[in-house]
Amino acid sequence: MATAFSTAKFSTQPFPLNPTSTTSHDSSIVFARPTSQFLGSTRKFRLTSSSKFNLSRRSKTVVAVSDVVKQKKSKSSPSLLITKEEGLDLYEDMVLGRAFEDMCAQMYYRGKMFGFVHLYNGQEAVSTGFIKLLKQQDSVVSTYRDHVHALSKGVPARAVMSELFGKTTGCCRGQGGSMHMFSREHNLLGGFAFIGEGIPVATGAAFTSKYKREVLKEADCDHVTLAFFGDGTCNNGQFFECLNMAALWKLPIVFVVENNLWAIGMSHLRATSDPHIYKKGPAFGMPGIHVDGMDVLKVREVAKEAIGRARRGEGPTLVECETYRFRGHSLADPDELRDPAEKARYAARDPITALKKYLIENSLASEAELKTIEKKIDEVVEDAVEFADESPVPSRSQLLENVFADPKGFGIGPDGRYRCEDPKFTEGTAHV
Amino acid sequence: MAVIFQGVGAAAALASSPSNSFDSNKSVFAPRRSFSVRKGASFAVVRSDGTVNLNPKDRRAQLLISNAVATKADSAAASSSSKPGHELLLFEALLEGLEEEMERDPHVCVMGEDVGHYGGSYKVTKGLAKKFGDLRVLDTPIAENSFTGMGIGAAMTGLRPVVEGMNMGFLLLAFNQISNNCGMLHYTSGGQFTIPIVIRGPGGVGRQLGAEHSQRLESYFQSIPGIQMVACSTPYNAKGLMKAAIRSENPVILFEHVLLYNLKERIPDEDYICNLEEAEMVRPGEHVTILTYSRMRYHVMQAAKTLVNKGYDPEVIDIRSLKPFDLFTIGNSVKKTHRVLIVEECMRTGGIGASLTAAITENFNDYLDAPIMCLSSQDVPTPYAGTLEEVTVVQPAQIVTAVEQLCQ
Numbered sequence: 001m002a003t004a005f006s007t008a009k010f011s012t013q014p015f016p017l018n019p020t021s022t023t024s025h026d027s028s029i030v031f032a033r034p035t036s037q038f039l040g041s042t043r044k045f046r047l048t049s050s051s052k053f054n055l056s057r058r059s060k061t062v063v064a065v066s067d068v069v070k071q072k073k074s075k076s077s078p079s080l081l082i083t084k085e086e087g088l089d090l091y092e093d094m095v096l097g098r099a100f101e102d103m104c105a106q107m108y109y110r111g112k113m114f115g116f117v118h119l120y121n122g123q124e125a126v127s128t129g130f131i132k133l134l135k136q137q138d139s140v141v142s143t144y145r146d147h148v149h150a151l152s153k154g155v156p157a158r159a160v161m162s163e164l165f166g167k168t169t170g171c172c173r174g175q176g177g178s179m180h181m182f183s184r185e186h187n188l189l190g191g192f193a194f195i196g197e198g199i200p201v202a203t204g205a206a207f208t209s210k211y212k213r214e215v216l217k218e219a220d221c222d223h224v225t226l227a228f229f230g231d232g233t234c235n236n237g238q239f240f241e242c243l244n245m246a247a248l249w250k251l252p253i254v255f256v257v258e259n260n261l262w263a264i265g266m267s268h269l270r271a272t273s274d275p276h277i278y279k280k281g282p283a284f285g286m287p288g289i290h291v292d293g294m295d296v297l298k299v300r301e302v303a304k305e306a307i308g309r310a311r312r313g314e315g316p317t318l319v320e321c322e323t324y325r326f327r328g329h330s331l332a333d334p335d336e337l338r339d340p341a342e343k344a345r346y347a348a349r350d351p352i353t354a355l356k357k358y359l360i361e362n363s364l365a366s367e368a369e370l371k372t373i374e375k376k377i378d379e380v381v382e383d384a385v386e387f388a389d390e391s392p393v394p395s396r397s398q399l400l401e402n403v404f405a406d407p408k409g410f411g412i413g414p415d416g417r418y419r420c421e422d423p424k425f426t427e428g429t430a431h432v
Numbered sequence: 433m434a435v436i437f438q439g440v441g442a443a444a445a446l447a448s449s450p451s452n453s454f455d456s457n458k459s460v461f462a463p464r465r466s467f468s469v470r471k472g473a474s475f476a477v478v479r480s481d482g483t484v485n486l487n488p489k490d491r492r493a494q495l496l497i498s499n500a501v502a503t504k505a506d507s508a509a510a511s512s513s514s515k516p517g518h519e520l521l522l523f524e525a526l527l528e529g530l531e532e533e534m535e536r537d538p539h540v541c542v543m544g545e546d547v548g549h550y551g552g553s554y555k556v557t558k559g560l561a562k563k564f565g566d567l568r569v570l571d572t573p574i575a576e577n578s579f580t581g582m583g584i585g586a587a588m589t590g591l592r593p594v595v596e597g598m599n600m601g602f603l604l605l606a607f608n609q610i611s612n613n614c615g616m617l618h619y620t621s622g623g624q625f626t627i628p629i630v631i632r633g634p635g636g637v638g639r640q641l642g643a644e645h646s647q648r649l650e651s652y653f654q655s656i657p658g659i660q661m662v663a664c665s666t667p668y669n670a671k672g673l674m675k676a677a678i679r680s681e682n683p684v685i686l687f688e689h690v691l692l693y694n695l696k697e698r699i700p701d702e703d704y705i706c707n708l709e710e711a712e713m714v715r716p717g718e719h720v721t722i723l724t725y726s727r728m729r730y731h732v733m734q735a736a737k738t739l740v741n742k743g744y745d746p747e748v749i750d751i752r753s754l755k756p757f758d759l760f761t762i763g764n765s766v767k768k769t770h771r772v773l774i775v776e777e778c779m780r781t782g783g784i785g786a787s788l789t790a791a792i793t794e795n796f797n798d799y800l801d802a803p804i805m806c807l808s809s810q811d812v813p814t815p816y817a818g819t820l821e822e823v824t825v826v827q828p829a830q831i832v833t834a835v836e837q838l839c840q
């Protein structure tokens with residue numbers, strides 16, 4: 001199959017973690033095994049050929065990573081994947097994500113936030129694994145499930161919580177809400193409600209980075225953009241159009257698929273002709289990687305390579321992270337379709353528990369230290385709620401302020417003056 | 433061939449017109465008069481901001497200048513020692529404006545299908561790729577939604593892209609990005625990100641291009657909050673609006689018309705821009721206000737010739753700014769004539785004319801002596817057959833009839 005050749009070709013690039021390197025297209029076989037952890041749906045995945053399967057083949061190189069980890073378990077050796085400092089940093093970030101989202105649920109049910117709120121519980125490894133490797137000037141584009149991306153990128157918990165409460169102190173002055181987290185300072189470019197519509201924006205940010213380097217001659221501009229989106233988005237036109245453009249122009253972007261197997265109530269396997277999303281990368285001329293998204297260290301290793309590739313100007317990468325959301329699609333989702341056994345399987349692979357285990361077993365941290373972090377995060381989240389609670393709601397005068405960057409855009413009124421000069425405008429009582 | 437003119441001394445100008453038939457298909461025509469010698473005005477455009485002293489009412493408009501475009505031509509208006517300018521076609525005017533802005537600011541870039549090596553399907557970007565390179569004048573694959581979104585992302589991160597829809601109708605595919613991101617991102621980000629993007633392209637009913645290539649998207653986009661829409665109609669305002677749109681911090685959609693690209697006019701050599709929010713006074717008059725934009729302006733002016741011969745004195749305003757409306761210029765006119773006729777190429781339902789009718793009724797109802805008449809295209813997919821296409825859009829004869837009816 002042509003795709004097999006192209007995957008093989010791209011795996012020979014300095015990218016050790018491409019699991020498709022030696023498998024043929026028949027690696028679809030992994031789905032055959034009924035107890036495969038990847039099979040989330042009740043639908044049986046039919047084999048098209050009768051090759052032998054190998055469960056670990058799909059994630060073979062990442063297995064190698066954790067093999068290395070297991071071997072060195074008892075030694076405090078420099079070939080550990082992370083240092084203590086990094087480990088604690090990762091742990092703190094994931095705990096922050098989890099605690100924050102749990103608090104969101106509480107606050108929602110107490111009537112402090114409204115609308116559609118999509119929580120990230122269970123997927124923390126992807127956000128932490130990728131975003132903690134970025135610099136401040138690198139950009140992140142997310143979807144409606146963006147609270148934790150915002151937190152990982154550095155947006156203060158206070159600002160995010162205030163935004164959720166709809167207060168003026170929110171990162172978007174209360175005008176965006178749960179699904180539209182933006183931060184100019186931290187280069188978080190949203191927060192998008194429609195799936196797929198953020199991917200072109202991310203492509204544009206990557207284009208700017210290339211433009212700055214090549215046209216504006218800012219030679220050291222190597223800003224990378226990460227685009228996060230889900231499995232449902234991978235059937236959307238904008239995804240494919242942007243894969244094409246990014247590869248065509250070698251844009252410094254990484255497309256990160258958070259494949260949690262479910263698009264609200266639609267199983268990925270019921271919606272997608274070829275569920276292997278990572279395979280779609282090579283079809284456009286970029287490496288396609290599959291990684292265990294419940295393991296932050298594995299994600300981090302893959303992320304290092306992908307981000308490094310982009311930074312060096314070698315072009316985009318498509319990374320498919322197999323992950324899972326412990327809660328429903330949103331707080332309004334009764335979550336009745338998913339098999340409790342599947343949920344239990346993934347709960348056992350909780351990324352935070354896994355990292356905790358790793359840190360302790362490798363003597364990188366003690367229980368006490370981790371407990372201190374958890375306590376600190378609890379305080380941070382409590383403080384965020386307090387801050388948000390005490391913050392003022394937007395006054396009426398805020399209504400018209402940000403419709404246009406240049407408020408002349410409201411036009412000229414019957415009296416000859418620009419409408420934005422009318423005092424009613426600054427009061428927010430003018431009717432536009 | 434018709435003469436395109438604007439300004440004072442309309443009667444005199446009319447008398448100088450060579451013929452009665454208007455055929456926009458002919459590629460070249462030249463105004464009989466040299467605009468540079470017209471008293472009191474800089475060039476072809478007489479703007480409501482008082483470059484021409486029509487009457488004391490406009491004096492207040494003159495104070496607007498501090499906010500409006502500051503063109504050097506304004507202050508130098510009185511002295512006709514200004515250079516004679518240069519003649520060019522409308523698409524060349526757009527090209528010139530674009531090129532000047534690209535030279536002025538290296539962040540300005542162009543994206544679209546066939547804008548680079550091909551020079552643009554209507555040659556608006558001809559030669560730019562050679563001059564500025566393939567990255568600044570980017571030939572995109574055929575993916576409107578995505579490359580418009582890419583333009584928006586680039587605008588958010590510091591560039592000033594000009595996105596071309598090869599035909600405005602193709603931008604229907606980009607509606608997601610234009611509505612959600614272009615219009616809304618500044619607001620939903622709490623003002624953190626600006627989107628100084630220009631989206632432009634040819635639209636309107638052409639010569640038997642078929643239904644899908646003859647669309648008027650201004651009526652579809654007009655509800656989107658956070659964007660501005662302008663329509664150019666002459667080489668002068670094409671260049672001026674292009675430059676103003678590029679310099680604006682707001683997202684601007686610039687509507688061009690397929691049949692107007694070959695209009696010729698003499699425009700100033702010096703740097704100038706046209707105010708995005710202002711309407712253009714084409715022909716002052718007393719009896720009726722005719723509001724129009726884009727190609728219909730020429731049908732209106734052709735009808736105006738007939739009307740003048742019949743003894744009417746229509747005031748013709750090219751509204752130019754489709755969103756927001758320049759209620760000052762329009763209002764002053766309504767207050768003077770008390771009769772309004774809107775002539776547009778949009779469809780009747782939900783078109784620009786419909787919005788304009790509502791705006792005028794809301795603001796100036798007391799000044800109207802008769803209900804507002806709105807002539808729009810039929811609510812019909814534009815047919816291919818020439819005879820049918822002709823009756824889909826408003827023709828000068830209909831305009832004449834409408835004015836006669838209004839002025840009874």
